[in-house]
Amino acid sequence: MAQVRTGRRYRTKRADSHYDAIVIGSGMGGLTNAALLSLLGKKVCVLEQHYTAGGFTHAYERNGYEWDVGVHYIGEVHKPSTLGRIFDVISQGRLKWAEMDPVYDKIILGDEEFDFVAGRDNFIEELCKHFPDDRQVIQDYIELIRKMSRLTPKFFMGQAMPRGLGNFYNRFLRRLLLPKEFFQTTRVVLEGLTNNQKLISVLTGQWGDHGQVPEDASFVMHALIAKHYLAGGAYPVGGASEIARTIIPTIQQGGGEVFTYAEVDELLVENNQCVGVKMVNGDEIRADQVISNVGFMNTVERILPAAQRQQYNVNKEAEKLQRSSASLCIYAGFKGTAEELGLNSTNLWIYPDGDHEGNMKRFLDDPDAAAPLIYVSFPSIKDPDWDNRFPGKSTVEIVTLSNIDWFKAWDGTTWQQRGEDYEQYKQQQGERLMEVLFQRMPQLRDAIDYYEVSTPLSTQFYQLNKEGEIYGLDHFVERFGQSCLHPQTKLKNFYMTGSDVMTAGVGGALMGGLFTTMSMHGLRGSKIVKQLLKDYKIPEA
Structure with missing residues (x-):
C-alpha cells in the first residue's frame, strides 16, 4: 500500500539557502506552476504548512480507510484535451485516470431525479425525456456552453500577460471581444434561453461545484463546469494523493523539493522587491521569484508584510472580494x-426542490432548515x-x-x-x-x-482558511475584473497562482498554475509555455 502522505518534512538546513523560485502552498496551482518552472530549467522549492502535499487534492487515512478531501471527480482528463495534456506533462506521464460510469451526476429535486449522461448527444437525449417540449432550448444551451468554453482563453488571456498589459486587456478590451454572456450571471443567461424554471434548476444542479446559487454566480463559472463534465468524469488511479505523488518527482528532477510542515511567516522584502521568505521558525530562504498559492486573502492577510499591505492598499482591494x-x-x-x-460511481446532488436561491436564504437564516444542497460521492x-x-x-x-x-x-x-x-x-x-x-x-x-x-x-x-472557505473567492461577475487578482502582483518578483487567479476547482487551479508561469516569463511567456506543452515528450516507462 502506498503511503498516503506526500512531500518531505521540512527541517532547518534541509532546504538550500537559495532557489530560482519558491512556491508557497502545494495545492494544484502551486504544484503545476512549480513543475512547469522545473521543466523550463528552474530549481523550485515548494513550501507546504500541512503534513502532506496536495492542498485540496490530498487524501488521508483513518481507521483502515482512505478518503479524498476535494478530488471528487475531474472532467476532460480521460479524453484528448488541454487539461489532460498538462497533467501528462507535469506528471511526466505517471498520473493515470479511470473513467466514471456514463451517468456522472444525478440531480435530485425533491422526489424527481435527472441524470447527466456523458456525451453531448446522450446528455441532450436524457434531458429531453423529462423536458420533451424543450429540446431546442437544451440544444441551444449545450451549444452556448461549448461556445463559452472555446472562447474562454480570450476571457483569461490577460492573466498570461505582464500585469500592466493584462489589466488593460481585462478592463477595456475583453468586453469588445467576447459576447455578453461572459459578463452576466447564470440566472440572467438561462432565463434568456427559457422561462422553464424546473429546467433551469436542473441545468444548474452542479452549483455546489463552485458554491454559489445561479442568481449570484457568473455564467462563466457555470459554463466552464458544465462543459468540463459534458464528456463525463474521471478519477485518479490509486486515489487523490496520486496527483501530488506523481508531480513531485518532476520538481525534484530539476533540483527542487516539496517540503511539508513548512509554514511561511512572511515574505522577505528588500528595496521594494521580494527576495525570499521567512519561516515561522525564523529560517530565511531566498529566491529570485516567489509565488503564493495560498489564495488572495491568505496572501495579503498572512504573508505580505504590514508595510507592503499599507503601501499597496490591499485592504481596500480585499473589500471588493468575498470568501466562498x-x-x-x-x-x-x-x-x-x-x-x-x-x-456505483454516480455522484448525487440532493436538493429540497428547485428553488436554489430560496433554499440557500432559508438555510443561512436558520441552520436547522433543510440543507440547500447535499452532495454524495x-x-x-x-x-x-x-x-x-x-x-x-x-x-x-x-x-x-x-x-x-x-x-x-x-x-x-x-x-x-x-x-x-x-x-x-x-x-x-x-x-x-x-x-x-x-x-x-x-x-x-x-x-x-x-x-x-x-x-x-x-x-x-x-x-489556514480564515472562514473555512473551500473555493477561495466567490465567483461574482465583478470578481473577474479585479486587478488585484492578476498573477503578477504590485510587489516586484512576487506572484500569485491557483484558483483565485482563475476559477475554483482542480482544473481551474491547474490553469492558474499555467497562466502564472506564462505571466512570469513576460511578453513571450505564452509562447514559451505553449511550446513546452507541445514539444515535451513523455519519458518511456
Missing part, C-alpha cells in the same frame, strides 16, 4: 465491496486500484454547505480539543446527513463501520 462557502463533510467507511453494497468505486489497497471495504463522502459564524462558540480552540459540546454538535450534524444517505440507500445502514465529521473549523485548521 464553507462546508460540513462526512467521511464514512463501510464493510463490503461496492458490488456487495450495490454502489463514492470515491472507493471510482478508483480501480481501491480493492487492491482496501479489500472488502467501501467509502462514501457527504458534503453540504455551512457557515463559520455558527461555530463562533469554539473560536480560538484547536483541533481535537474543542470540548464536549462541539463533539455533540458534530454528532448531531453527522447523524442528520447520514440519515439522508440511509434513506436513499438503506442497505448501507447495517454496513457502516466508521464515520467522522469535518466542519469549517477543520478547514480553518488544516488549510
Whole structure:
C-alpha cells in the first residue's frame, strides 16, 4: 500500500539557502506552476504548512480507510484535451485516470431525479425525456456552453500577460471581444434561453461545484463546469494523493523539493522587491521569484508584510472580494465491496426542490432548515486500484454547505480539543446527513463501520482558511475584473497562482498554475509555455 502522505518534512538546513523560485502552498496551482518552472530549467522549492502535499487534492487515512478531501471527480482528463495534456506533462506521464460510469451526476429535486449522461448527444437525449417540449432550448444551451468554453482563453488571456498589459486587456478590451454572456450571471443567461424554471434548476444542479446559487454566480463559472463534465468524469488511479505523488518527482528532477510542515511567516522584502521568505521558525530562504498559492486573502492577510499591505492598499482591494462557502463533510467507511453494497460511481446532488436561491436564504437564516444542497460521492468505486489497497471495504463522502459564524462558540480552540459540546454538535450534524444517505440507500445502514465529521473549523485548521472557505473567492461577475487578482502582483518578483487567479476547482487551479508561469516569463511567456506543452515528450516507462 502506498503511503498516503506526500512531500518531505521540512527541517532547518534541509532546504538550500537559495532557489530560482519558491512556491508557497502545494495545492494544484502551486504544484503545476512549480513543475512547469522545473521543466523550463528552474530549481523550485515548494513550501507546504500541512503534513502532506496536495492542498485540496490530498487524501488521508483513518481507521483502515482512505478518503479524498476535494478530488471528487475531474472532467476532460480521460479524453484528448488541454487539461489532460498538462497533467501528462507535469506528471511526466505517471498520473493515470479511470473513467466514471456514463451517468456522472444525478440531480435530485425533491422526489424527481435527472441524470447527466456523458456525451453531448446522450446528455441532450436524457434531458429531453423529462423536458420533451424543450429540446431546442437544451440544444441551444449545450451549444452556448461549448461556445463559452472555446472562447474562454480570450476571457483569461490577460492573466498570461505582464500585469500592466493584462489589466488593460481585462478592463477595456475583453468586453469588445467576447459576447455578453461572459459578463452576466447564470440566472440572467438561462432565463434568456427559457422561462422553464424546473429546467433551469436542473441545468444548474452542479452549483455546489463552485458554491454559489445561479442568481449570484457568473455564467462563466457555470459554463466552464458544465462543459468540463459534458464528456463525463474521471478519477485518479490509486486515489487523490496520486496527483501530488506523481508531480513531485518532476520538481525534484530539476533540483527542487516539496517540503511539508513548512509554514511561511512572511515574505522577505528588500528595496521594494521580494527576495525570499521567512519561516515561522525564523529560517530565511531566498529566491529570485516567489509565488503564493495560498489564495488572495491568505496572501495579503498572512504573508505580505504590514508595510507592503499599507503601501499597496490591499485592504481596500480585499473589500471588493468575498470568501466562498464553507462546508460540513462526512467521511464514512463501510464493510463490503461496492458490488456487495450495490454502489456505483454516480455522484448525487440532493436538493429540497428547485428553488436554489430560496433554499440557500432559508438555510443561512436558520441552520436547522433543510440543507440547500447535499452532495454524495463514492470515491472507493471510482478508483480501480481501491480493492487492491482496501479489500472488502467501501467509502462514501457527504458534503453540504455551512457557515463559520455558527461555530463562533469554539473560536480560538484547536483541533481535537474543542470540548464536549462541539463533539455533540458534530454528532448531531453527522447523524442528520447520514440519515439522508440511509434513506436513499438503506442497505448501507447495517454496513457502516466508521464515520467522522469535518466542519469549517477543520478547514480553518488544516488549510489556514480564515472562514473555512473551500473555493477561495466567490465567483461574482465583478470578481473577474479585479486587478488585484492578476498573477503578477504590485510587489516586484512576487506572484500569485491557483484558483483565485482563475476559477475554483482542480482544473481551474491547474490553469492558474499555467497562466502564472506564462505571466512570469513576460511578453513571450505564452509562447514559451505553449511550446513546452507541445514539444515535451513523455519519458518511456
